[in-house]
Amino acid sequence: MPNVNPVRVCHSLLKFAYPEGVWTGLCENCLESTDKTRVKVEKEELAGTPGKCKLCGSKTDLYPVELRIPNFSKGVVTENTMLCKKCLDAAGESYVKFKREQAHGHRHH
Template sequence: MIFPKGVWKGLCETCLDSAQKTHLIVDKNQTSCRKGRCALCGDKTGVFPVELQIPDFSKGVVKKEVNVCNRCLKAVDEAYIGYKREQIEQKHAHH
């Protein structure tokens, strides 16, 4: 399911969670990157592996590791925080 608000670049909630976890690991441990092309912005730079789940009609879901640059990981982290904030606000609005 793709969420129209709070999600960056059309990532579903599961993939957003995965990318955000990678951001936290990279941010905390200063994990070394490898050179490659970012799957989100297309820049050739230092990238980090992120596991995404891609819908597949015959298999259901296929897990695929893609390269994401640090700049996009930071943007994903911001989107993740905004998305979770939206969820909390909606929950409180219903009570």
């Protein structure tokens, strides 16, 4: 079972109950993949596609992120998931924090 890293997501349906956002977890590989997409978006190497974000539910421009999803029969399935810029930024913040903690040897189990 992989460790998951917390990412704060502002879910559109829960914004009144949780104005600061809710926490969701991404494994290290998915967090790294999300950060790579975020960097491409910031460098304007990737154009957005209108749709609904898989993490927060916002209807806005989305960007493809390759996620590795555990599957009992196949082991791991790779899937492109569409995420918005806000979720990419939130995952990017979590990725930087994860890398910083990893460099200092602080890993929570």
